[in-house]
Amino acid sequence: MTELNLLYTDVEDDLRRTVRDLLEDRLGPSAVTAMYDGDRTIVEPLWRALAQNLGLAGLLIPEAEGGFGASAREAATVCEELGRAAAPVPFLTSAVVATIAVTGSGHQVVAELAAGVTTAALAVPFATAPYGPVPRLAATEGTVTGSVSSVAGALEADVLLIPVDEADGLAIYAVPVSEAIVAAVPSLDMSRQLADIVLDAAPGSRVRGDAAASVRAALLAGAAMLASEQVGVASWCLAGTVDYLRERRQFGRPVGSFQALKHRLADLYVSVESGTATARYAAAALAADDSDAEVATAIAASYCSNLAVTAAEEALQLHGGIGMTWEHPVHLYLKRAKAAQLALGHPGEHRGRLADLVDLPYEATDAGKSR
Amino acid sequence: MNTQTDVADKLSEKVTTFLAEHDPVTTDRVEFLRARFDAGLAWVHFPIGRGGLGLAPDLQQQVDARFAEAGAPDNHPRINVIGLGMAAPTLMAYGTEDQLDTFLRPLWTGEQVWCQLFSEPGAGSDLAAVATRAVRDGEQWVVDGQKVWTSSAQNAQLAILLARTDPDVPKHAGLTYFICDMTDPGIEVRPLRQITGESEFNEVFLTGVRIPDSQRLGAVGEGWKVANATLNNERVAIGGGPVPRESGMVGVVAKSWRANPARRRPDLHGRLMELWVESEAARLTGQRLRQKLAVGQPGPEGAAMKLSFARLAQRLSGLELELLGEEGLRYDDWTLRRPLEVDFLGRGPGYRYLRAKGNSIEGGTSEILLNIVAERVLGLPPEHRVDRDVPFRELAK
Numbered sequence: 001m002t003e004l005n006l007l008y009t010d011v012e013d014d015l016r017r018t019v020r021d022l023l024e025d026r027l028g029p030s031a032v033t034a035m036y037d038g039d040r041t042i043v044e045p046l047w048r049a050l051a052q053n054l055g056l057a058g059l060l061i062p063e064a065e066g067g068f069g070a071s072a073r074e075a076a077t078v079c080e081e082l083g084r085a086a087a088p089v090p091f092l093t094s095a096v097v098a099t100i101a102v103t104g105s106g107h108q109v110v111a112e113l114a115a116g117v118t119t120a121a122l123a124v125p126f127a128t129a130p131y132g133p134v135p136r137l138a139a140t141e142g143t144v145t146g147s148v149s150s151v152a153g154a155l156e157a158d159v160l161l162i163p164v165d166e167a168d169g170l171a172i173y174a175v176p177v178s179e180a181i182v183a184a185v186p187s188l189d190m191s192r193q194l195a196d197i198v199l200d201a202a203p204g205s206r207v208r209g210d211a212a213a214s215v216r217a218a219l220l221a222g223a224a225m226l227a228s229e230q231v232g233v234a235s236w237c238l239a240g241t242v243d244y245l246r247e248r249r250q251f252g253r254p255v256g257s258f259q260a261l262k263h264r265l266a267d268l269y270v271s272v273e274s275g276t277a278t279a280r281y282a283a284a285a286l287a288a289d290d291s292d293a294e295v296a297t298a299i300a301a302s303y304c305s306n307l308a309v310t311a312a313e314e315a316l317q318l319h320g321g322i323g324m325t326w327e328h329p330v331h332l333y334l335k336r337a338k339a340a341q342l343a344l345g346h347p348g349e350h351r352g353r354l355a356d357l358v359d360l361p362y363e364a365t366d367a368g369k370s371r
Numbered sequence: 372m373n374t375q376t377d378v379a380d381k382l383s384e385k386v387t388t389f390l391a392e393h394d395p396v397t398t399d400r401v402e403f404l405r406a407r408f409d410a411g412l413a414w415v416h417f418p419i420g421r422g423g424l425g426l427a428p429d430l431q432q433q434v435d436a437r438f439a440e441a442g443a444p445d446n447h448p449r450i451n452v453i454g455l456g457m458a459a460p461t462l463m464a465y466g467t468e469d470q471l472d473t474f475l476r477p478l479w480t481g482e483q484v485w486c487q488l489f490s491e492p493g494a495g496s497d498l499a500a501v502a503t504r505a506v507r508d509g510e511q512w513v514v515d516g517q518k519v520w521t522s523s524a525q526n527a528q529l530a531i532l533l534a535r536t537d538p539d540v541p542k543h544a545g546l547t548y549f550i551c552d553m554t555d556p557g558i559e560v561r562p563l564r565q566i567t568g569e570s571e572f573n574e575v576f577l578t579g580v581r582i583p584d585s586q587r588l589g590a591v592g593e594g595w596k597v598a599n600a601t602l603n604n605e606r607v608a609i610g611g612g613p614v615p616r617e618s619g620m621v622g623v624v625a626k627s628w629r630a631n632p633a634r635r636r637p638d639l640h641g642r643l644m645e646l647w648v649e650s651e652a653a654r655l656t657g658q659r660l661r662q663k664l665a666v667g668q669p670g671p672e673g674a675a676m677k678l679s680f681a682r683l684a685q686r687l688s689g690l691e692l693e694l695l696g697e698e699g700l701r702y703d704d705w706t707l708r709r710p711l712e713v714d715f716l717g718r719g720p721g722y723r724y725l726r727a728k729g730n731s732i733e734g735g736t737s738e739i740l741l742n743i744v745a746e747r748v749l750g751l752p753p754e755h756r757v758d759r760d761v762p763f764r765e766l767a768k
């Protein structure tokens with residue numbers, strides 16, 4: 001058995017640097033804070049720069065379909081950086097989830113996504129886990145009717161990809177947002193604000209039938225990539241808190257010199273390292289189409305969801321009063337982390353799936369009768 | 372046994388008589404509250420003449436219940452948390468007769484709301500490092516400095532203030548405790564917004580604020596001791612009043628659980644039950660602590676209560692969001708507002724989660740409380756303190 005490489009390749013490091021430079025250049029925390037008061041002006045230009053100028057929109061699309069043909073490893077690296085900056089761009093929802101849902105369909109939306117000229121969102125509630133049934137709408141004669149609530153990425157999208165119930169299974173329809181009612185909802189994480197969608201006989205174009213596997217693959221990859229984003233969130237929290245506690249003085253000394261706090265941060269470091277390993281493993285397994293990919297995803301999603309929340313909670317606590325303020329960016333990360341924990345399945349759902357996959361069932365069975 | 376029942380019965384009779392003499396519906400709100408104070412039914416454990424009857428604090432609950440039943444106006448306890456929970460017991464412990472005459476009744480009736488001018492940018496956990504200066508000028512003190520994180524400063528008429536009166540002695544020895552008039556022209560209150568979107572706390576700038584010496588609480592240089600009485604009370608106030616089972620955050624989350632059968636999972640259930648048991652343990656610990664205290668000033672043991680309270684509020688509110696899933700991803704409203712009162716359990720689950728983060732910071736951080744338990748309760752050797760014996764003026768800032 002060859003081991004998957006869990007380190008960053010040179011290509012990934014270069015990509016990280018490029019993304020980080022752009023984010024440092026174009027995105028300050030105050031622009032993200034402004035989104036909580038409804039100012040979303042940062043989103044469009046920032047996403048255009050990432051999607052088109054850096055070409056990240058087509059990262060996961062095969063070259064034959066007009067994309068870069070990169071793998072989950074590179075996408076994960078991008079997600080880490082986006083998490084580190086709490087960046088309000090629809091990379092996860094469009095370039096990962098929506099893209100995987102339609103890749104290989106031959107539909108023209110794929111080429112548009114690859115070029116970064118179209119942004120799409122898969123119209124399922126953001127809390128949907130990859131393991132259960134996906135809420136579906138109804139289509140008749142090329143029009144789609146129904147509603148979906150709490151969809152991520154819909155506000156940034158030009159096209160909504162709607163799971164539709166057909167006689168022989170699940171299909172995906174593409175509906176331009178202009179044909180839909182997309183209502184923004186106040187969200188715990190306004191850097192990835194949700195929307196409720198209503199379609200009333202909206203004209204759509206059928207992207208693919210027999211789509212259950214594609215939707216599932218899309219949500220699984222989404223959960224895996226989200227884990228990397230969560231690692232990014234946690235890394236920012238750790239680094240920012242270490243910096244702050246080095247400087248902040250109370251009792252005549254830097255508070256970071258108190259052993260109780262040193263241990264807290266050292267513990268957090270151990271967790272961030274662990275989270276990085278699980279997220280890397282999930283990305284590598286997906287990239288290699290490894291048979292362990294689903295296990296890897298469930299591990300990473302379960303571990304990193306909690307990691308990001310813990311890291312952000314620790315960061316807030318260890319900043320003291322300033323951590324409770326709107327002014328200081330730590331709350332942006334707390335909200336991002338807590339929302340991400342509930343997104344694409346909460347940790348309990350991932351652990352539930354994992355229990356099946358690794359044969360650690362919950363239910364009691366009669367002695368002698370194995371499952 | 373008998374005498375206890377006797378006391379309770381007599382008290383109940385007293386309430387009946389009071390309600391008969393003061394119609395809770397037709398009497399003017401403030402008049403009603405003043406009369407209730409004068410009758411000793413405000414806080415029965417306070418002395419006679421000070422709003423109380425010198426009885427055991429447990430009996431208050433029964434009195435409050437009777438008044439609530441009768442539809443009597445209350446004193447908006449959530450608006451005046453600092454006044455009722457912290458200023459009042461500190462006044463009782465250190466106030467002069469004149470100060471008690473002047474301040475207690477309007478405090479209890481809510482005619483005067485109080486805030487707490489303790490923390491500063493450079494003095495949070497290290498509260499004894501406050502730099503706000505109070506300089507004596509005849510019968511007055513002139514105060515200059517900056518406070519921060521002051522909750523309710525926008526609603527307050529009065530404040531408890533910790534200020535430095537002598538920078539030439541070590542930090543703990545040079546502090547004095549004052550009652551500060553928040554309507555003084557030298558007071559400027561600037562709102563600070565909180566992670567919930569609300570603007571609950573403030574920066575307060577003091578410039579040439581004048582405080583009569585008659586509003587000094589305790590001796591000059593005794594501020595640290597007085598402040599500790601306040602903090603011990605704050606921690607108890609925040610940590611635990613008398614509470615029935617499933618009060619507070621655990622009650623909210625239990626309700627969510629019962630209302631959301633479709634979202635139940637073994638994983639969440641295990642955590643819920645664990646936190647439910649811990650909440651019950653904390654509640655019973657609070658009951659024991661109250662019984663031990665009976666009358667008198669709480670000691671550092673209150674720190675333990677506040678630690679459990681904060682931990683549980685945070686873990687339970689976090690769990691609630693996981694339980695709610697999609698609903699947990701939504702937030703009611705980020706609009707900036709200036710709340711009149713703070714309700715840790717109010718608004719939605721997202722608000723509860725975010726607001727609970729403050730519970731382990733306000734009133735002394737959980738880390739500082741752990742230090743207090745370790746050093747003052749368990750008697751472990753203290754941290755090496757580099758600044759204990761150095762005059763405040765010479766400390767590195």
Ligand SMILES: Cc1cc2nc3c(=O)[nH]c(=O)nc-3n(C[C@H](O)[C@H](O)[C@H](O)COP(=O)(O)OP(=O)(O)OC[C@H]3O[C@@H](n4cnc5c(N)ncnc54)[C@H](O)[C@@H]3O)c2cc1C
Binds near residue numbers: 321734
């Ligand atoms: C919602 C809210 C309301 C508040 N209301 C008021 C109010 O009305 N009036 C008022 O005066 N103040 C108020 N405060 C301020 C509060 O008391 C302080 O924020 C708190 O004491 C911490 O001080 P700090 O913010 O300066 O943090 P710091 O003291 O800078 O602490 C930073 C971190 O270091 C840790 N730390 C510091 N020293 C040690 C040590 N020796 N050992 C281990 N860890 C340590 C702290 O626990 C914290 O995690 C409020 C705060 C909040 C969040």
